[in-house]
Amino acid sequence: MIADIRLLGPLRATISDVDVLPAAAKPRQVLALLAVRAGQIVTVAALTEELWGERPPRSAVTTLQTYVLQLRRRIATALGGQSGAAAKELLATVHGGYRLLVPAEEVDLHRARTLIERGRRALAVGEDQAGGRLLHQALALWDGPMLVDVPKGRQLGIECLSLAEVRLGALELRIEADLRLGRHAELLAELTVLTAEQPLHEVLHAQHMLALHRSGRSVAALEVFRRLRARLVGETGLEPSSRVQRLHQAILAGHPGLETVPVQRLLAADLSGA
Numbered sequence: 572m573i574a575d576i577r578l579l580g581p582l583r584a585t586i587s588d589v590d591v592l593p594a595a596a597k598p599r600q601v602l603a604l605l606a607v608r609a610g611q612i613v614t615v616a617a618l619t620e621e622l623w624g625e626r627p628p629r630s631a632v633t634t635l636q637t638y639v640l641q642l643r644r645r646i647a648t649a650l651g652g653q654s655g656a657a658a659k660e661l662l663a664t665v666h667g668g669y670r671l672l673v674p675a676e677e678v679d680l681h682r683a684r685t686l687i688e689r690g691r692r693a694l695a696v697g698e699d700q701a702g703g704r705l706l707h708q709a710l711a712l713w714d715g716p717m718l719v720d721v722p723k724g725r726q727l728g729i730e731c732l733s734l735a736e737v738r739l740g741a742l743e744l745r746i747e748a749d750l751r752l753g754r755h756a757e758l759l760a761e762l763t764v765l766t767a768e769q770p771l772h773e774v775l776h777a778q779h780m781l782a783l784h785r786s787g788r789s790v791a792a793l794e795v796f797r798r799l800r801a802r803l804v805g806e807t808g809l810e811p812s813s814r815v816q817r818l819h820q821a822i823l824a825g826h827p828g829l830e831t832v833p834v835q836r837l838l839a840a841d842l843s844g845a
Contacts, residue, residue, distance in 0.1 A: 572586060572661075574674075575677060577678075578678065578717055586646060587649055587650065589649035591642070592645075593641060600723075600727065602642055603727060605671040606680075607680060609677075610670065618669070620725055620726060621726040622635065643655065683709045683712045686708050686712075690704075690706035699752055700752065710738070747778070755782040755783075756782075756786045759786060765779075766799075773814075780792040784822050785830060796811070796819045796822075
């Protein structure tokens, strides 16, 4: 039995290549939260809060049990004639809640987390090719906003916000790897879009500035800084961080270290020692 559960975009769920995704909204929420926390106990309280918020109906527990039963029936059908006991093992009732017992590698979210962590470790020891490749693989698992077609209560809302930050961090690392590998010209179109989408994100703007400078477009790099500063001051009253200002000054001065020093080092320390 092989499951394939996809959360990084529209919800998809198959077991042995048979679709087990329920059509109704609330059973989809139940399946989504169980899959996000695959292998872990998800309490009845957490599932109830996800489905109905702070004011669940009196029938909440009974209704939740009905949703779980519906999911088990779909799982049993996918298992092809096996008894309902197998479905109960896969979607197990445990003390105080339920647990979806599928391997982490069969859920795209957990595969992505593993690839990101492996990529992070590779970059930390200077294995830029391997790290970049792992991060590219992780980011390719996203097919749009997480659980874009599933209603989200508090529990799933928190998970989606957390994963959005994880994705953004992985994207920064992957761009860092590409810059280390000399792919600055290839990054320009992507960074133009990303800085437009994230107008206050200083690391992405710094990466855009460096990619432009290394592509022989220092004037455009300075314009990226100008727009970032105007937006920050206008919306928050704050100047860009001292780290981004140092990068700006280094571009103005044409510092030779800009051609070789990784972005994170450029942002972390004064270039006078680079």
